[in-house]
Structure formats: C-alpha cells, structure tokens
Amino acid sequence: MRIAKVLSTAAALLFALQLNAQYVSGVNTPDSSAIYNTDTSDVSVLLANTISAEDMREHLTILASDEFGGRETGHPGNDMAAEYISGHLNSLGVPKIMDGDYYQDVAFTxxxxxxxxxxxxxxxxxxxxxxxxxxxxxxxxxxxxxxxxxxxxxxxxxxxxxxxxxxxxxxxxxxxxxxxxxxxxxxxxxxxxxxxxxxxxxxxxxxxxxxxxxxxxxxxxxxxxxxxxxxxxxxxxxxxxxxxxxxxxxxxxxxxxxxxxxxxxxxxxxxxxxxxxxxxxxxxxxxxxxxxxxxxxxxxxxxSTILLGRNILGFFEGTDLKDEIVVVSAHYDHIGKKGDVIYNGADDNGSGTTTVLEIAEALAISKNMGQSPRRSVLCLLVTGEEKGLLGSYYYSENPVFDVDKTVADVNIDMVGRVDKKYEDNPNYIYVIGSDRLSTDLHKINENANNTYAGLTLDYKYNDEKDPNRYYFRSDHYNFARLGIPSIFFFNGVHEDYHQPGDTVDKINFDKMQNVGRLIFHTIWDLANRNDRIVVDGKVKAGR
CATH class of the missing domain: 3.50.30.30 (Glucose Oxidase; domain 1)
Structure with a gap:
C-alpha cells in the first residue's frame, strides 16, 4: 500500500538525515544523467528526490489511458480521473477536509x-x-x-x-x-x-x-x-x-x-x-x-444540460505558520473524444497532474518524518480548465481557505514534453508570471534552480508583449487576478497539443522528474521562509 511506502520512506529519510548519509536504500535518487543536487544533508533534497520518473510513469500511464476517455469535464472519464487522484491522496493518509471527502463540487451548464x-x-x-x-x-x-x-x-x-x-x-x-x-x-x-x-x-x-x-x-x-x-x-x-x-x-x-x-x-x-x-x-x-x-x-x-465536475483538494497542514497557504495547482481535465478518437492528454495536463501527485507524496513523507513545512500547502487539482479555466475560477470565487492568507499559487501545466527549441536540451522549462506580482517569488525560484536543479529557465513567454498571452491562459491566472503571486511552469507547445498524439510514449519522464523536483524546492522555500513574500507588482486584466 502507498501509506506503507510513505512510512518506510519517511523512516529511511529521517535516519539518513540524522546520519547525514550520502545514500539511503529505498530513496529514489537521480540517474547518472541527472543534473540534480544530491546533498542528502538537506531535508528538502531528500524529499525532492522521492519524486521519481518511475512513479510518474506509473501515474500517467493510468491517467492518460484510453480507459479514461480523454478526461473531459462532466464526462465519465473525468470522474474516473477524480477518483484515481482522490484515491492516491487517501492512500497517502491526507485528511479529507471537504465534509469527509476531497471534493469541491462544481456545476457546469x-x-x-x-x-x-x-x-x-x-x-x-x-x-x-x-x-x-x-x-x-x-x-x-x-x-x-x-x-x-x-x-x-x-x-x-x-x-x-x-x-x-x-x-x-x-x-x-x-x-x-x-x-x-x-x-x-x-x-x-x-x-x-x-x-x-x-x-x-x-x-x-x-x-x-x-x-x-x-x-x-x-x-x-x-x-x-x-x-x-x-x-x-x-x-x-x-x-x-x-x-x-x-x-x-x-x-x-x-x-x-x-x-x-x-x-x-x-x-x-x-x-x-x-x-x-x-x-x-x-x-x-x-x-x-x-x-x-x-x-x-x-x-x-x-x-442546456447541467453536469457536475469536481475540484480535488489535498491539504497538508503546516506548523507555526499554518494559517498561511501555498497552493500548488494543476488541471486534470482534457478535451475528451471526437467520435471514436480519444485525446489522451498525457502532456496536457496529465503531466502536471502527475507532478502534483508526486509532490503530495513528498509532503506526506515530510509529515511522517516530523518535518512538515511551516506554512500549509494545498494541492489543488482542478477541472474545467479546457472549458475556460472554470474550475480554478470557481475555487477562486469560492475559496476553502481565505484569499488573504494565500501566499502564492504554483501552477503546473504541461511539463512532460520537449519543444523544437530545446530538442537537444530537454532540461529546460518555461517560467511564466514569476515576477509579475512578486519579485520575491521570481528570486525564490531562481535560487531553487541555481542551488538544486540547474535547469535552463526560459522567460520567453513571460514577456508582456508575447502574442500567445499564456500568462492569461492557465489556472494560475485566477489567483493572479486576485493579487496572489503566481508562477506557471510550462514546456511549450508541440505538434501533439490538443491532438490524439499526446500520448504517454512521447513523455520525457527524466525531464519531468527534474522539473518536478525544482517545483518542490520552490514550494518548500515558499512554505518555510520566515517572511511571507512581498507583493510588489500590479494586477493586470487580460481575459
């Protein structure tokens, strides 16, 4: 069972931390080609290293399978994905904060x-x-x-x-x-x-x-x-x-x-x-x-027909700063089917969903180590993104935790593929929005990358004049429009975007692992620093 793995991994990591070991049996460490910091005297490294390409492949193979039918909002495949995600959270021992469940119900017309x-x-x-x-x-x-x-x-x-x-x-x-x-x-x-x-x-x-x-x-x-x-x-x-x-x-x-x-x-x-x-x-x-x-x-x-969807909330309570919340978000819906053709959505956004599930597992391990972050972390898996960011909009208008107490949103949308620009360098990620509302957030992510990950961070799509306007096109924007600092991780578009060819066999899991670990370090810093990040930018409307 997953909880047994969490407990055993937590025990192993705690032992490693105490001994300042350089290697621990049972801990997922980067392969020889990884560019990742492996200093196991740092608890955040130990936790981040539990995010593995192998586990990601396991999750994504299920979420992007034909059985899930493209995960379209309001359709059976989307419900199946929600049940899989909530089942994983339950297996980690994550508390059910939504009236005994993980779901925020959302009605769609x-x-x-x-x-x-x-x-x-x-x-x-x-x-x-x-x-x-x-x-x-x-x-x-x-x-x-x-x-x-x-x-x-x-x-x-x-x-x-x-x-x-x-x-x-x-x-x-x-x-x-x-x-x-x-x-x-x-x-x-x-x-x-x-x-x-x-x-x-x-x-x-x-x-x-x-x-x-x-x-x-x-x-x-x-x-x-x-x-x-x-x-x-x-x-x-x-x-x-x-x-x-x-x-x-x-x-x-x-x-x-x-x-x-x-x-x-x-x-x-x-x-x-x-x-x-x-x-x-x-x-x-x-x-x-x-x-x-x-x-x-x-x-x-x-x-008109009313169909139901569900946002999924995995809440990890912090310690002395637990009233403040760091959100890590991803949409788990995709565009479904056209006739008999299934749009599996492995990259969009099975990759982001899978990354959040791995981050949730790392946070569960931290709790069992007695190393919970100071601020609380909300893993928010939303539906309805492909219909116009509707699930995240609904949450932002009906927040379970006070908006004023929400420190930042870290959004993950398409992180498993490589675009044409980086065909020879898969260890990159486009970063969008990090400096729009908080220069602190931008610096935190830069520092996390320089210290731990060594990825190429590309800000091409963060340019306010970029015609693609990606800053306004993923779920982080529904936090940003409320003045909440937000950062969006994105691998860029490819020929299979919103096509039947967006399948698991084309995912670069080593790249996805490294991006996931960087994101974890950014979240860990946001959740553990003494001072809440400063909002020093202005909200700009764009939708």
Whole structure:
C-alpha cells in the first residue's frame, strides 16, 4: 500500500538525515544523467528526490489511458480521473477536509443550439458556417422583421453616439466592428492613433444595445471564416459555463456575427446609402443611420444540460505558520473524444497532474518524518480548465481557505514534453508570471534552480508583449487576478497539443522528474521562509 511506502520512506529519510548519509536504500535518487543536487544533508533534497520518473510513469500511464476517455469535464472519464487522484491522496493518509471527502463540487451548464438559422430575403443561412452565435452569450430568438437599421459602429459614448436621436427599441441593428476614424487615421473618440475600449470590447456595444432596447445586433465580421476556424470546437460542440459563479449574460443584447455575404444580402440595393452614412461618420465624427428593408427571420433555440465536475483538494497542514497557504495547482481535465478518437492528454495536463501527485507524496513523507513545512500547502487539482479555466475560477470565487492568507499559487501545466527549441536540451522549462506580482517569488525560484536543479529557465513567454498571452491562459491566472503571486511552469507547445498524439510514449519522464523536483524546492522555500513574500507588482486584466 502507498501509506506503507510513505512510512518506510519517511523512516529511511529521517535516519539518513540524522546520519547525514550520502545514500539511503529505498530513496529514489537521480540517474547518472541527472543534473540534480544530491546533498542528502538537506531535508528538502531528500524529499525532492522521492519524486521519481518511475512513479510518474506509473501515474500517467493510468491517467492518460484510453480507459479514461480523454478526461473531459462532466464526462465519465473525468470522474474516473477524480477518483484515481482522490484515491492516491487517501492512500497517502491526507485528511479529507471537504465534509469527509476531497471534493469541491462544481456545476457546469452545457449549452447547444437545437435550432440556429437565419433567413434573409428567402436565402437560408446556417450557424457555424455563415454566421456565429455563441449559445452561452446570446439567448433564444424567433421572430421576423421587415426592417434592419444600419447603426454605424453601435457606440454610445458622451464623445460620440450612434444612438443619438435614433429610435432603436425592438429593432434589429446592423453594426461595424471598431470605431470611426478621421481621414488622418486618428480616432474620433480618442483624438490619437490609439483606439478606445469600444474597439476591443464588443460586450460594451452589446450592453449599450441592451440598454436602448435593441432586439438583436448583427455584427459584420470581415474575417468570419477565420473566426469559425478559431472557434470550431466551441461552435460544433456545447459551450460550457459555470452554473453558479460566473455572471450571466442577460445584460447583453442578443447578437450574431455575420459574414459580409449576409451583410450584402441585408443591405441589398441600399449599399450607396450605407456607404454615404459611413463617409459622413468619418468626415463629421457624428452618427448617421440608414434604414434597410430586407425580409429578415431568425430561429434560435438553446438546449442546456447541467453536469457536475469536481475540484480535488489535498491539504497538508503546516506548523507555526499554518494559517498561511501555498497552493500548488494543476488541471486534470482534457478535451475528451471526437467520435471514436480519444485525446489522451498525457502532456496536457496529465503531466502536471502527475507532478502534483508526486509532490503530495513528498509532503506526506515530510509529515511522517516530523518535518512538515511551516506554512500549509494545498494541492489543488482542478477541472474545467479546457472549458475556460472554470474550475480554478470557481475555487477562486469560492475559496476553502481565505484569499488573504494565500501566499502564492504554483501552477503546473504541461511539463512532460520537449519543444523544437530545446530538442537537444530537454532540461529546460518555461517560467511564466514569476515576477509579475512578486519579485520575491521570481528570486525564490531562481535560487531553487541555481542551488538544486540547474535547469535552463526560459522567460520567453513571460514577456508582456508575447502574442500567445499564456500568462492569461492557465489556472494560475485566477489567483493572479486576485493579487496572489503566481508562477506557471510550462514546456511549450508541440505538434501533439490538443491532438490524439499526446500520448504517454512521447513523455520525457527524466525531464519531468527534474522539473518536478525544482517545483518542490520552490514550494518548500515558499512554505518555510520566515517572511511571507512581498507583493510588489500590479494586477493586470487580460481575459
């Protein structure tokens, strides 16, 4: 049994510590190719060295097996993964702090379209092909209209309003994205070459439309084909939201993103009128609408199903600073199946999940050695990451431990593969976010690496100008947005990202072991230092 291994390993390590031994039978030490510090007089080294490639392979082979069906949130394979993880925590003797269990239940609403069609002048258009309507963002609609109002950009601002002196209640409006520009390429709203928030925040336009009683907003999307491709999985499958915990979208007007073909069908022979309106807006910086006379009919009906998921909490109580919490997080869900094809998600994020399980075992051993860290450590395995960071969002909004007492989040998401840049040097890891809110956190991880691991730490994706914006795309961000210092460990993308080829046979377990040990040392420092790390950065919104 696992608990027997924990107890025997703890006894062996304690004996080694007392004797300052250089080798202990039964302790997993690095292989000859490892670059790892093996000073067994240091308790953190003894504990970190229990994190082994062999154990990682054992866990991941199960979690990323076909039997688990891709671990999609709300599906049986995800439940099986949760049971495996909680079973491991139980085998370590981790206390059940969630009403006698390890689970924080999370309800998800899966929404699809039962009907999603538009007819213009007798021409039929289909959702996810000719137009886009996200069922989690817009509601049911079934009506006909004999008029559509072209309303410029759909902006309602003190400096410029497309709604000024225009009756729009219960009408369908057609708008452009962006905002009006002058001939010199500056924007009317800002007077500079930089646009206002009306350009980037489409929800702001939809809220304005709702406020004015608009029945439906039609947004002309020049790049609709690219938008469909980018959102294909979301459009063809259900959209997933938190049943409780996220704001609903009743404040947004019903809306569609439509192709230029649909827009031309709506405009018909009134194209000169629309062009004239746009030229007037550009020249004068004042609104100018145009009445269009298509026959317009829409039929949209949503179907919603509530499914349950579970965040998993493994809590290790500290000693004199036990009221302060260090979180180590990873998402255990993946994207499931397409037909009979299973997306196993070995790297994404079976690797991070497995690493947390190994860290949990090291912490269990520390407890049985009488060497528990001073601060408490919460091993948080979350669901719903692939649906939009939903599980971690739910925890951050419904924390089991006070946010003010949460010192840091250490997040692990994809640490088992090697990207093209490092094909000849697998002992690397991308580090994201470590200095965004706390320079202390950054220094702690750097010191842990210099002292113990010797990995190449790459900060490429930590650049605030990085177009991938990974800082906002994993579960640590739901802690960072609350001002909690967060660090994200990531191996970079590869050709099997979100593909059926993300399988266990392609995992580099030696690399994964070394990264796991580095992460343990960073956690150990965070949990044992005298002073809590200082927050000296500012929260920046990004989602």
């Amino acid at each position: 899966y929404t699809t379209w039962e009907a999603n069609t538009v007819t213009i002048n007798g021409n039929d258009y289909k959702g996810a092909k000719d137009f886009i309507a996200f069922p989690d963002k817009t509601g049911n609609a079934s009506f006909q209209a004999k008029e559509v109002l072209y309303l410029g950009y759909g902006i309602d601002d003190p400096e410029y309003s497309d709604y000024k002196k225009v009756k729009v209640r219960d009408k369908v409006i057609l708008i452009n994205k962006g905002e009006p520009m002058k001939k010199d390429s500056s924007y009317w709203l800002t007077g500079t070459s930089e646009p206002s928030s009306w350009t980037g925040d489409i929800d702001r336009k939809l809220k304005a439309a709702k406020k004015h009683g608009v029945r439906m907003v039609l947004i002309i999307e020049d790049g609709l084909r690219e938008m469909v491709g980018k959102n294909r999985r979301k459009l063809l499958g259900p959209t997933v939201t938190l049943t409780n915990g996220l704001k609903d979208n009743t404040e947004l007007a019903n809306h569609l993103y439509i192709s230029t073909t649909m827009a031309k069908d709506i405009i018909g022979d009134k194209d000169k009128k629309v062009i004239k309106s746009r030229k007037y807006i550009t020249k004068k910086g004042k609104n100018c609408d145009a009445k269009l006379k298509p026959t317009f009919a829409v039929n949209q009906l949503r179907k």
